[in-house]
Amino acid sequence: MxxxxxxxxxxxxxxxxxxxxxxxxxxxxxxxxxxxxxxxxxxxxxxxxxxxDINNISNQEIDFRKVISFCENGNFSEAKPILLKLIDKNPTISEYHRILGQILSDEGEVEDAINSLIYALRWDSKNSYALIMMGNIFAKEKDDIETALKYYDQALIINPSDNITINNIGANLLQQNKFEEAKEYFYKALKLNDKYPNTHYALAIIAESEGDLHSAFYSFIQTLKCSKENDFLYKTSSQSINNIVNKIFKTDSGKNIFRKYRVILEQKGGVEIDIVKDETIPTLAKIELAENYNRDKHIVKFKDTSPYYPHLIMHELVHLDFILDAKKDETNLLFISSHQHKLKFIKSIDASLKKLNKIGMTEEKIAQFSSDLFEGFNSQIFNAPIDLFVENYLFNEFPELQPFQFASLINIIQSGIVTGTDKNTSDLIPKDIFSKSKIYNLVHAFQLKDLYGINLISKFNATKLEIDQAITFYNEYLEYKDDKSPAEEYELLKHWAEDLKVNDFFELVGENQYRQRSNVDDYLDSLEKDPFSVNEKDPIKEREMKTFLDGQKEMGLNMAVVMFMVDALQYFKNVNKELIKKIAFEIALQGAHGYRPDEDNYRVNSIPNKLFSGYHILAYYYVSWALALPEVLHELQLPFDEEYKMASKLNI
Incomplete structure (x- = not known):
C-alpha cells in the first residue's frame, strides 16, 4: 500500500x-x-x-499477538520459537528483538539478552522499553549503575514527560537499594505528576529505610491521598503509617512542639501559661483562661493516657491564640448558655424525656441526663466549627505535629462513629439532637479526608440529608479557610446553629461588653459617656450591621422603607423638634443591641398605640434622627439615604 x-x-x-x-x-x-x-x-x-507493507503486517500480526499472549502468561518456551521465526522473516522490527531480550533475561541468559536489546536499539534507538530494560540489566545483573544510568537517561530524553517511565526507573534502582540514585528519578517523576501514588509510596519506603520518620509519614500520607480506598497501596500505606506513628510517639518531639509554642503565646498575650497533667478532668484536655478563673495565668490541663496528647495540648493553645488575636482586634465573642437557654433545650426534647419516664427512668436521672445532654450538645455547637480552623492551623503551621494530629483526629472521629451508630445511644438521645450531632461529626470526617486521605465518612451510616448538610457546612468552612480574619470563626458557629435551628440554646456576646456589664461601675461609666452605644465597638452589632448592609446593597432601593418613611414624615409633620429628639433617643436606646428587619411587635413609648415591624421602626429611627439630629445621622450607619430622598419627594 x-x-x-x-x-x-x-x-x-x-x-x-x-x-x-x-x-x-x-x-x-x-x-x-x-x-x-x-x-x-x-x-x-x-x-x-x-x-x-500491508501483507507483511497482516501475516506477521497473528504470530506477534501469539507471542505477546504467551509472554503475558509467562509461557516463554512457546513464545520463543515463534518470535525467532518472525525475526528471521523480518529482522528490521525493533520490538521483536526487544521482546526476545526480555525472554532471554528471564531465562538468565544475560549476555544474549543484552545482544538482542542492542539489535532492538540499532533498528530503533528510540525504543524506550529496550533502553529501560538495558538499564535494568546493568543495574541488577551487573551492578553497573554508571552504565545503567546512561540507558535510563536516554529513555528520559525520548519520553521527558512520561512520569510512569521515570517512576519505573526509580523503582528498579530502589530494588537494588540504590536509594540516592532512585530518589533523583522519583523527584523528577513527582514534578511531572504529584498525584501518582506509586512515586510517593517509593519515597516513603526510602525515607523509612533511612530512618527519616517524618518524611516517611508525609510520603505515606500522600500515597493515601492519591490512592483509592480498595487499592493495594492504600491498604499497605495505612498499615505502614501506624508503624511510623508509633515510632514517632517514642521520641520527645511532641513535647518540644508545645513547649516552644507556649513561650510564643506567653510573649504574645503577656500572661504565663501552665501545662498540667490532670487525670480528673472530664475531657482529654481543656484550657482554663486566667480571666475566667480570676488567676494570673492560663492553665492547660491534659491527660497523658494516649500517646498523642501533645496534639490535644496544642489544640487548646491554638484556641488561646485565636482568642488573643480576636481580643487585639476587639472582636472576641463569648459563648453563653443561661438557665433560660437550658429550659428552651429541655422543652425542645420534652417528648423524648417523657418516653424515658415511661420506661422507668427516675425524674432525678432524667434531669441529670437532660442537663448532661444540653452541656454536651452545646459544647459540640461551639467547638465543631471552630475546631476546623484550629486543626487546619495546626496542620499548616506545625508539620512536625502531624503524626500526633493524625492519630488523635482518627481517635476522635472513631469515637463519634461509635456514638453515632450505637443503637442504645440512639434509643436514648432524641432523634433530632442525635442527627444534628452526627452532622457536626461528619464535618470533621470530611476534614480528616482532606488533610490525611483517611475516609471514615461511610462508617457513620448517615442519611443522605445528613451528608448533604455536612457537605454544605464543610464547603462554607472552605470559603473562610484560607483568609480567616480574627473571630470570623464565630460566623460559622452562628450560621450553622441557625441552619440546624439550635440557636436558641446559647448566646454569643462581645467579650468586652459582657465583662463591662459584669462590672457595674464600668458599665455605668460607659453608659454615661455613650448612652446610645453609638461609639461602642460591639463585634456582634458590627457583624449584624455588616450582614444587614450587604443585604441592602443586594436589594437596592427598599420601597417598603420608602413608604414607612413617608408615614414617619407625615407623623412628625406636626411634632415639635424637642419631642422628635426625645423619640429619636428612645428608639436609639431601645435599639442599642440592634433591630431585626424580619421581626414584628416593636413599640415606642412616646408613640402610643402603635406597633412597628422591623423595617417600620428602622424607618422611624432614620427619619427622627434626620429631623432632630442631622449632624450625627451618619453615625447610625443606616443604609437608607436614597430611600429618605425618595420619601421626602413623595411627602411633598
Missing part, C-alpha cells in the same frame, strides 16, 4: 505537528506505524511517499 502527499501548506494543515521540512519523515513514520511495524517514508520531487 502506498500513500502520497504533496509537500505544501495543506500537508502542514493535516499534520500540524510538522515543524519544518526535515521533520516530515519522522512525523509520518510515527503516524503510519502499526504496533511494531513502521512504514518506509521518502521525499521525491515535492511529494512525500509512504510505503506500508
Amino acid at each position: 502506498q500513500i502520497i502527499h504533496k509537500v505544501d501548506d495543506f500537508l502542514h494543515t493535516i499534520f500540524p505537528n510538522i515543524k519544518d521540512e526535515n521533520h516530515i519523515i519522522s512525523v509520518l513514520e510515527d503516524f503510519y506505524s502499526y504496533g511494531p511495524y513502521k512504514p518506509k517514508v521518502r521525499i521525491e520531487n515535492g511529494f512525500v511517499i509512504v510505503d506500508i
Whole structure:
C-alpha cells in the first residue's frame, strides 16, 4: 500500500505537528506505524511517499499477538520459537528483538539478552522499553549503575514527560537499594505528576529505610491521598503509617512542639501559661483562661493516657491564640448558655424525656441526663466549627505535629462513629439532637479526608440529608479557610446553629461588653459617656450591621422603607423638634443591641398605640434622627439615604 502527499501548506494543515521540512519523515513514520511495524517514508520531487507493507503486517500480526499472549502468561518456551521465526522473516522490527531480550533475561541468559536489546536499539534507538530494560540489566545483573544510568537517561530524553517511565526507573534502582540514585528519578517523576501514588509510596519506603520518620509519614500520607480506598497501596500505606506513628510517639518531639509554642503565646498575650497533667478532668484536655478563673495565668490541663496528647495540648493553645488575636482586634465573642437557654433545650426534647419516664427512668436521672445532654450538645455547637480552623492551623503551621494530629483526629472521629451508630445511644438521645450531632461529626470526617486521605465518612451510616448538610457546612468552612480574619470563626458557629435551628440554646456576646456589664461601675461609666452605644465597638452589632448592609446593597432601593418613611414624615409633620429628639433617643436606646428587619411587635413609648415591624421602626429611627439630629445621622450607619430622598419627594 502506498500513500502520497504533496509537500505544501495543506500537508502542514493535516499534520500540524510538522515543524519544518526535515521533520516530515519522522512525523509520518510515527503516524503510519502499526504496533511494531513502521512504514518506509521518502521525499521525491515535492511529494512525500509512504510505503506500508500491508501483507507483511497482516501475516506477521497473528504470530506477534501469539507471542505477546504467551509472554503475558509467562509461557516463554512457546513464545520463543515463534518470535525467532518472525525475526528471521523480518529482522528490521525493533520490538521483536526487544521482546526476545526480555525472554532471554528471564531465562538468565544475560549476555544474549543484552545482544538482542542492542539489535532492538540499532533498528530503533528510540525504543524506550529496550533502553529501560538495558538499564535494568546493568543495574541488577551487573551492578553497573554508571552504565545503567546512561540507558535510563536516554529513555528520559525520548519520553521527558512520561512520569510512569521515570517512576519505573526509580523503582528498579530502589530494588537494588540504590536509594540516592532512585530518589533523583522519583523527584523528577513527582514534578511531572504529584498525584501518582506509586512515586510517593517509593519515597516513603526510602525515607523509612533511612530512618527519616517524618518524611516517611508525609510520603505515606500522600500515597493515601492519591490512592483509592480498595487499592493495594492504600491498604499497605495505612498499615505502614501506624508503624511510623508509633515510632514517632517514642521520641520527645511532641513535647518540644508545645513547649516552644507556649513561650510564643506567653510573649504574645503577656500572661504565663501552665501545662498540667490532670487525670480528673472530664475531657482529654481543656484550657482554663486566667480571666475566667480570676488567676494570673492560663492553665492547660491534659491527660497523658494516649500517646498523642501533645496534639490535644496544642489544640487548646491554638484556641488561646485565636482568642488573643480576636481580643487585639476587639472582636472576641463569648459563648453563653443561661438557665433560660437550658429550659428552651429541655422543652425542645420534652417528648423524648417523657418516653424515658415511661420506661422507668427516675425524674432525678432524667434531669441529670437532660442537663448532661444540653452541656454536651452545646459544647459540640461551639467547638465543631471552630475546631476546623484550629486543626487546619495546626496542620499548616506545625508539620512536625502531624503524626500526633493524625492519630488523635482518627481517635476522635472513631469515637463519634461509635456514638453515632450505637443503637442504645440512639434509643436514648432524641432523634433530632442525635442527627444534628452526627452532622457536626461528619464535618470533621470530611476534614480528616482532606488533610490525611483517611475516609471514615461511610462508617457513620448517615442519611443522605445528613451528608448533604455536612457537605454544605464543610464547603462554607472552605470559603473562610484560607483568609480567616480574627473571630470570623464565630460566623460559622452562628450560621450553622441557625441552619440546624439550635440557636436558641446559647448566646454569643462581645467579650468586652459582657465583662463591662459584669462590672457595674464600668458599665455605668460607659453608659454615661455613650448612652446610645453609638461609639461602642460591639463585634456582634458590627457583624449584624455588616450582614444587614450587604443585604441592602443586594436589594437596592427598599420601597417598603420608602413608604414607612413617608408615614414617619407625615407623623412628625406636626411634632415639635424637642419631642422628635426625645423619640429619636428612645428608639436609639431601645435599639442599642440592634433591630431585626424580619421581626414584628416593636413599640415606642412616646408613640402610643402603635406597633412597628422591623423595617417600620428602622424607618422611624432614620427619619427622627434626620429631623432632630442631622449632624450625627451618619453615625447610625443606616443604609437608607436614597430611600429618605425618595420619601421626602413623595411627602411633598
